[in-house]
Amino acid sequence: NAGVTQTPKFQVLKTGQSMTLQCAQDMNHEYMSWYRQDPGMGLRLIHYSVGAGITDQGEVPNGYNVSRSTTEDFPLRLLSAAPSQTSVYFCASSPLAKNIQYFGAGTRLSVL
Amino acid sequence: QQQVKQSPQSLIVQKGGISIINCAYENTAFDYFPWYQQFPGKGPALLIAIRPDVSEKKEGRFTISFNKSAKQFSLHIMDSQPGDSATYFCAATYNQGGKLIFGQGTELSVKP
Numbered sequence: 001n002a003g004v005t006q007t008p009k010f011q012v013l014k015t016g017q018s019m020t021l022q023c024a025q026d027m028n029h030e031y032m033s034w035y036r037q038d039p040g041m042g043l044r045l046i047h048y049s050v051g052a053g054i055t056d057q058g059e060v061p062n063g064y065n066v067s068r069s070t071t072e073d074f075p076l077r078l079l080s081a082a083p084s085q086t087s088v089y090f091c092a093s094s095p096l097a098k099n100i101q102y103f104g105a106g107t108r109l110s111v112l
Numbered sequence: 113q114q115q116v117k118q119s120p121q122s123l124i125v126q127k128g129g130i131s132i133i134n135c136a137y138e139n140t141a142f143d144y145f146p147w148y149q150q151f152p153g154k155g156p157a158l159l160i161a162i163r164p165d166v167s168e169k170k171e172g173r174f175t176i177s178f179n180k181s182a183k184q185f186s187l188h189i190m191d192s193q194p195g196d197s198a199t200y201f202c203a204a205t206y207n208q209g210g211k212l213i214f215g216q217g218t219e220l221s222v223k224p
Contacts (some may be wrong), residue, residue, distance in 0.1 A: 004155070033211060040121065042201060042214040043156070058211060090155050099144045099205065101212060103155030 002026045006091050006104035013081040013111045021076040021107050023091030031094040032074040033101070036060065036087040043090065049074055050096065081111045115139055116204050118215025124221050131189035132216045135202035138183065142204040146212070147176065147187050150199045159200070160187070192222045 007022045025032065035058075045058030049068040063085060064079040074093075078080035078085060088108050092101040118135045125131045137145075146161035162169045162176040162185065169176045175188040189196055204213040 035214075040216055042116075042216040044117070044214070045211050048211050052214075059213075092155075099146065099161065100158050103157065105153070105155050 002101050004091055004093050006107050008037075008107060009105065010108050011110070013078075013109065015082060017081050018077070018079050019081065021078075021089055021091075021109070023074045023076065023104060024072050024095040025074075025091075025102070026072065027093060027095075027102065028071060029093035029102075030071070030096045031093075031101075032068065033058070033092050034064070034066065034074070034076045035090045035092065037090060037106075038087050046076065046089075069101060070084035083111050085109065086111045115213045116202060116215040118218060120218060121216065122219045123221070125189075125192045126154070126222065127192065127194060127222055127224050129192050129222075131187075131192045131196070131220055131222070133187045133200055133220070135186065135215050136182075136183065136184045137204050139204070139206065139213075140183070141206040144205050145172075145178065145185050146205075148201045148203060148214075150201065150217075152198075156201060165166050166171050170171070189220075192220075194222045194224050196220060197222050213223075 004025045030051045034046040035043040044060045047066040049055045088106050090106050091104045094101040148156035149159040150156040160174050164180050171176045173190045178185045200218045203212040207214045
């Protein structure tokens with residue numbers, strides 16, 4: 001039972017470097033999303049997608065790009081990492097007909 | 113702009129006691145209010161949820177109370193156990209299967 005799989009689990013970047021956080025789900029869910037979790041801020045929505053080829057911005061999209069070429073995968077790209085992007089990132093998926101979101105285990109990112 | 117406000121930020125309860133976490137929302141279009149539970153190093157997982165057409169929902173030791181006129185809802189954990197120690201997030205949404213707006217989170221510690 002894989003569910004939502006995020007890789008890597010931990011990453012350290014230098015300011016200005018780029019990287020892609022991977023997210024894959026095997027439940028054939030239409031809806032996928034990325035959140036960042038910061039102390040005292042809860043989870044804030046970065047980007048989301050309601051299906052392959054369709055993406056939209058959430059609350060805090062600046063500095064992040066996404067694409068959705070398949071139902072299964074929803075990668076999050078940091079083009080030029082900044083210390084303010086130090087956070088724990090969660091990917092989630094959900095069937096559009098239901099309100100239950102299934103979260104991955106998270107990626108802990110540090111930008112120095 | 114924080115559309116869902118959660119309190120307290122942290123809570124310490126003795127084993128067997130009642131844990132109460134409160135949330136308030138602003139957008140009257142919200143029509144689904146879930147609570148998520150997160151253990152350290154894990155992603156959040158759906159615990160219990162309510163729609164605004166009912167005032168209370170109970171599942172085992174967990175109860176949501178909902179006050180539509182006050183735009184407030186709360187989670188009550190009866191007979192709290194050390195295994196309930198986790199971070200709890202309230203959330204709200206107005207699109208079925210769509211994006212969730214989370215509260216800031218409450219770190220609950222249940223002392224033996």
